[in-house]
Amino acid sequence: ALYAEEVFNFSQEDLINDDVMMLDLYSEVYVWVGSDAQAEEVTSSLKLALDYAKKNPDGRKECPVYQIQAGYEPPTFTAHFIAWDMEVSQKWVKPTAEGKKPEVKTTKAQAVTSNDVGFLDPKTNKFELKELQGVYPERVAPNAKEMYLKPEAFKELFGVTQEEFAAWKPWKKKAAKVKHNLF
Structure with a gap:
């Protein structure tokens, strides 16, 4: 079952690599996907975020939802965390078959629509x-x-x-x- 909890005074330490987290910035919603998150949790979380963005409890208009992969957070996401530590973020990136960490660069957040939910x-x-x-x-x-x-x-x-x-x-x-x- 999907469990959602509001976190006040959030920090990078609140991001758990086997979870999916949602960050509501009023004008947009980010869904951060940990590297070890379960597929069902990702799908359920994206559906929840899309529904939340469509039916905002505060009456604002629908806002876009973006998916972010752990370890590849764009500045538009990390800017909302006090003292974001890239080294911590890089620990979430899984190594390649050769045992090396892939070159990490921040990426754009991927916009998500209801057509994108599901595998x-x-x-x-x-x-x-x-x-x-x-x-x-x-x-x-x-x-x-x-x-x-x-x-x-x-x-x-x-x-x-x-x-x-x-x-x-x-x-x-x-x-x-x-x-x-x-x-």
Whole structure:
């Protein structure tokens, strides 16, 4: 179940990497997505933010909603935190398959609409391995990134087909995904 709580006097320390946080700035709403947030939580939070922006309790007009990935916060977001520490932010960025941290640069916040909520179908949306490591494409389910790999890349990476992989024990799948920075 989704749980939302208003936080006063917020700081960067309130951002938890396995959570999704919403920041209401009156003229816009940011949805910060931690690197370890669950896919269902991301979807529910985006829906909540869109609904909140549409039906603001204070009567203001609908405002835009932006999604931000942990570790890639734009200045338009970080400016609202006292003493934002980029080093803390960089700890949220997951390393690549080679164990290196990807080059981090701030990015623009991604505008979200009701058409954007939900994940891409992994059967019809395929990506290269590099595209799924670190900051991955919008609307890719973060806990199922491996399913978006092209079949030949999947077989080369894991040594089995996606169907065979699906039959693996959860611990084995997780270990393989972690090894290749797809978790």
